[in-house]
Amino acid sequence: MAEPTIALEIFRYHPEQGEAPSFRRYEIPYREDWVVLDGINYIKDQIDGTLAYRWSCRMGVCGSCGMMINGTPRLSCAAFLREYFPNPVRVEPLAHFPVERDLVIVMDDFMHKLREVKPWLIRGQETPLSEGEYRQTPAEVDEYKQYSMCINCMLCYAACPVYGLEPRFLGPAAIALAQRYNLDSRDEGRRERQEVLNTEEGIWDCTLVGECTTACPVHVDPAGSIQRAKVTATVDWYKDVLLPWGKR
Amino acid sequence: MNPWQNTNSAADQMHEMLEHDILVIGGGAAGLRAAIAAVQTNPRLNVAIVSKVYPMRSHTVSAEGGAAAVIKSNDSLEEHINDTITGSDWLADQDVVEAFVREAPDELLQLEHWGCPWSREPDGSIAVRPFGGMTIERTWFAADKVGFHLLHTLFQTSLKFESLTRYDEWFATKLLVENGRCQGVSAIELRTGEVRLLLAKAVILCTGGAGRIYPFTTNGAIKTGDGMAMAYRAGVPLKDMEFVQYHPTGLPGTGILITEAARGEGGILVNKDGYRYLQDYGMGPPDPWPRLRAMELGPRDKISQAFVHEMRKGRTIAGPYGDVVHLDVRHLGETKIDTKIPFVRELAHRYAGIDPVHEPIPVRPVVHYMMGGVHTDINGATPIAGLYAAGESACVSINGANRLGSNSLTECLVFGARAGRHAAAFAAHHRSLDRAALAAQARDEAKRVAGLDGTDGGTERIAMLRTEMTRAMEEGTGIYRDEGSLSKACDVLRTLRDRFARIRLDDRTRSFNTELIAALELECMLDVAEAVAHSALARTESRGSHQRTDHPKRDDARFLKHTLAYSTDGAPRIDYLDVVITRWPPAERVYGR
Numbered sequence: 122m123a124e125p126t127i128a129l130e131i132f133r134y135h136p137e138q139g140e141a142p143s144f145r146r147y148e149i150p151y152r153e154d155w156v157v158l159d160g161i162n163y164i165k166d167q168i169d170g171t172l173a174y175r176w177s178c179r180m181g182v183c184g185s186c187g188m189m190i191n192g193t194p195r196l197s198c199a200a201f202l203r204e205y206f207p208n209p210v211r212v213e214p215l216a217h218f219p220v221e222r223d224l225v226i227v228m229d230d231f232m233h234k235l236r237e238v239k240p241w242l243i244r245g246q247e248t249p250l251s252e253g254e255y256r257q258t259p260a261e262v263d264e265y266k267q268y269s270m271c272i273n274c275m276l277c278y279a280a281c282p283v284y285g286l287e288p289r290f291l292g293p294a295a296i297a298l299a300q301r302y303n304l305d306s307r308d309e310g311r312r313e314r315q316e317v318l319n320t321e322e323g324i325w326d327c328t329l330v331g332e333c334t335t336a337c338p339v340h341v342d343p344a345g346s347i348q349r350a351k352v353t354a355t356v357d358w359y360k361d362v363l364l365p366w367g368k369r
Numbered sequence: 370m371n372p373w374q375n376t377n378s379a380a381d382q383m384h385e386m387l388e389h390d391i392l393v394i395g396g397g398a399a400g401l402r403a404a405i406a407a408v409q410t411n412p413r414l415n416v417a418i419v420s421k422v423y424p425m426r427s428h429t430v431s432a433e434g435g436a437a438a439v440i441k442s443n444d445s446l447e448e449h450i451n452d453t454i455t456g457s458d459w460l461a462d463q464d465v466v467e468a469f470v471r472e473a474p475d476e477l478l479q480l481e482h483w484g485c486p487w488s489r490e491p492d493g494s495i496a497v498r499p500f501g502g503m504t505i506e507r508t509w510f511a512a513d514k515v516g517f518h519l520l521h522t523l524f525q526t527s528l529k530f531e532s533l534t535r536y537d538e539w540f541a542t543k544l545l546v547e548n549g550r551c552q553g554v555s556a557i558e559l560r561t562g563e564v565r566l567l568l569a570k571a572v573i574l575c576t577g578g579a580g581r582i583y584p585f586t587t588n589g590a591i592k593t594g595d596g597m598a599m600a601y602r603a604g605v606p607l608k609d610m611e612f613v614q615y616h617p618t619g620l621p622g623t624g625i626l627i628t629e630a631a632r633g634e635g636g637i638l639v640n641k642d643g644y645r646y647l648q649d650y651g652m653g654p655p656d657p658w659p660r661l662r663a664m665e666l667g668p669r670d671k672i673s674q675a676f677v678h679e680m681r682k683g684r685t686i687a688g689p690y691g692d693v694v695h696l697d698v699r700h701l702g703e704t705k706i707d708t709k710i711p712f713v714r715e716l717a718h719r720y721a722g723i724d725p726v727h728e729p730i731p732v733r734p735v736v737h738y739m740m741g742g743v744h745t746d747i748n749g750a751t752p753i754a755g756l757y758a759a760g761e762s763a764c765v766s767i768n769g770a771n772r773l774g775s776n777s778l779t780e781c782l783v784f785g786a787r788a789g790r791h792a793a794a795f796a797a798h799h800r801s802l803d804r805a806a807l808a809a810q811a812r813d814e815a816k817r818v819a820g821l822d823g824t825d826g827g828t829e830r831i832a833m834l835r836t837e838m839t840r841a842m843e844e845g846t847g848i849y850r851d852e853g854s855l856s857k858a859c860d861v862l863r864t865l866r867d868r869f870a871r872i873r874l875d876d877r878t879r880s881f882n883t884e885l886i887a888a889l890e891l892e893c894m895l896d897v898a899e900a901v902a903h904s905a906l907a908r909t910e911s912r913g914s915h916q917r918t919d920h921p922k923r924d925d926a927r928f929l930k931h932t933l934a935y936s937t938d939g940a941p942r943i944d945y946l947d948v949v950i951t952r953w954p955p956a957e958r959v960y961g962r
Contacts, residue, residue: 166832184430222880257493262489272517
């Protein structure tokens with residue numbers, strides 16, 4: 122009996138060679154326990170060494186291997202061929218990003234935005250290590266834990282229609298990361314981060330489509346984080362307007 | 370025309386020189402910690418991180434179970450030292466272990482002060498969990514994504530230091546040593562494909578291990594021993610390379626890690642009869658249970674070895690990807706599983722198709738960690754002035770013949786920081802650089818890289834060579850080895866090296882040529898694999914993870930020594946170095962009692 126096969130139609134683009142982007146079809150063995158990344162690795166090793174893509178951990182935690190798979194942003198290490206078999210699988214680079222080559226996108230903008238939100242613990246007074254840990258109850262950890270799970274895979278940017286239209290939008294992962302620190306009981310930097318969040322390109326660009334939360338492979342719920350940030354910013358605004366100095 | 374030749378003119382190279390005070394190669398836990406330590410030691414220093422991936426992709430991200438440090442009042446530094454030395458089968462340097470254990474708590478507290486979301490006790494203090502080979506619970510954790518949280522906390526914290534530069538997706542290929550000092554690296558900028566010269570007064574290697582020299586490993590694709598190979602080629606010995614850790618619980622097929630925390634939280638290992646077989650291998654009695662340093666909380670080397678014996682007795686379970694045993698966590702209940710080891714549930718569900726709440730997890734031993742690495746002293750300094758190493762790429766050595774789970778993340782922090790501080794001091798006092806000679810070296814390296822594409826009639830496919838290498842390593846240098854299996858592995862590796870000289874790449878372009886990078890990684894892995902096989906062949910005793918069926922006893926008279934493998938034109942030259950023994954003389958390694 123012939124081994125079953127499946128077709129991967131892969132986006133190919135190599136600016137260095139000056140050719141227009143195109144799709145190339147590869148017929149590969151179908152294995153029930155293979156993920157799309159296994160198929161792509163098979164192509165790279167056995168058929169076509171020129172295919173370029175990023176990957177490493179193959180267990181859904183390093184965030185390298187995000188791709189558009191049949192039009193949906195997925196981690197290719199977590200998307201199984203059996204979800205698509207016997208139909209062909211179309212693999213493209215993450216939407217809304219410039220393409221470096223083939224499935225490799227340019228992520229400079231994302232890296233820049235991560236830093237913009239000051240994703241580090243900000244405190245007025247550093248306590249020396251000799252005084253031990255900052256106390257934080259399990260309930261206080263739970264306040265921000267979900268937003269600390271982001272693996273920077275950028276699937277949410279590929280899913281976000283606003284980012285597609287307005288590249289200056291800070292975007293779901295960066296805002297969720299800002300919230301991760303804002304909601305951490307050890308942090309005192311919320312006001313500083315608010316300068317970045319509470320702008321046209323910050324939280325107010327979001328139109329609450331919620332696609333980011335659907336796309337997130339680790340259940341960070343960026344949409345929820347943006348909503349919370351909007352509420353906080355609104356409360357801040359009312360406090361600023363209505364309360365006298367010193368009571369804010 | 371070969372596109373690489375564009376960059377080969379001397380004028381271009383000089384123009385492109387990039388200069389820093391310190392270069393850190395690798396952006397995982399050790400690299401980020403080293404970089405931060407260096408800028409904090411001397412804020413005037415200009416420090417750069419060169420990494421072949423964006424730092425948050427580094428393999429630290431995959432560590433699951435925890436990081437060890439003494440913090441609870443029922444614990445003591447003495448106990449952690451004793452556990453680590455016993456776990457190492459007395460091959461760890463005891464002065465280094467003492468420094469490690471002493472500095473560990475502050476390093477983990479520092480991570481806490483930088484925002485790491487450690488799991489907590491109800492009163493808000495740090496929570497700890499039991500881990501294999503540890504007498505007392507001392508493993509800090511953040512559920513079961515500890516490496517992930519540690520890496521992202523370090524990376525995000527690193528973003529606040531203005532004097533820290535990053536070269537993301539730059540692949541270093543050669544250490545530039547001139548006048549006895551390491552003064553930089555040659556590296557490929559992936560985006561452009563250009564070979565660039567990066568100069569520095571000190572270089573710190575934090576490039577991780579080399580699990581990918583084996584076919585079945587927990588390690589991600591990037592773990593190809595690049596830094597080990599670079600140091601080795603530059604003349605630094607690789608130390609204790611024969612000690613390769615098999616983690617007892619990997620998912621069959623993929624090799625994805627199921628953390629030791631599953632057993633720390635109370636999971637048990639059973640054979641096909643549902644019998645807790647570890648009691649037959651000096652780890653029992655099984656009751657009262659759970660007990661620390663016994664049964665499922667024994668050290669990884671002994672638990673992985675027990676699997677092989679069970680398999681030979683026909684008491685394991687046949688599966689499509691080889692025999693397995695069962696890791697059973699059902700009795701913990703859904704709530705505890707979801708709170709303490711949610712990632713285990715997710716991974717088992719996605720990649721093994723089972724829900725651990727209702728079914729046992731099929732597992733088998735899997736290559737996980739290299740105890741060996743670049744030879745350094747207690748400060749991370751290698752024998753080459755200005756060159757440092759830390760983390761899994763280094764052998765400092767605290768792990769000896771067997772590393773205890775949850776010591777390696779802490780090791781990255783303690784010795785990353787030490788290397789960073791010492792490199793900062795070195796860089797401040799060695800300001801001169803031999804620029805012309807370094808540029809010449811970089812030009813030669815650019816030519817070497819350009820020559821790899823096989824345009825002059827190469828035929829060998831790198832994926833094929835890689836498969837043959839990993840097979841040779843698995844067959845020859847696995848959990849149990851002997852002279853025959855090791856000699857054969859050495860022979861195969863030698864022929865693969867010859868064949869590597871005749872590789873042929875499909876991709877002759879420059880930008881993001883990942884096939885070229887894969888070829889360079891394979892070349893590194895062949896170097897590392899040879900060091901492993903030859904070091905193992907020369908050590909005619911059994912100790913920790915190195916088990917010779919033809920020499921089954923530990924032999925302190927001859928081998929209470931570190932192996933040093935030196936690169937030569939032929940087979941590695943093997944030499945030895947005494948282990949530092951201070952207050953803990955070698956004794957029998959006892960668990961379960």
